[in-house]
Amino acid sequence: MQAAYFRMINERGGINGRRINLISHDDAATPEKTVEQVRKPLP
Structure with missing residues (x-):
């Protein structure tokens, strides 16, 4: 749903004049994976 909205805005x-890039990471609903994903540097 968010991807479609951002696509419309873009x-x-x-x-x-600036485009939106949606970055989504799967944390598998586990606290350990969530922390790992949050600490990842952005591309």
């Missing part, structure tokens, strides 16, 4: 020119 098709309309983004926000102040």
Whole structure:
């Protein structure tokens, strides 16, 4: 659902001309994996 919304925003020119990149990580609903994913550097 969020991907479709961000795609719509980007098709309309983004926000102040800047596109949105959605980055999603799977944490498998475990606290340990959540911490690992949060600490990952962004690409």
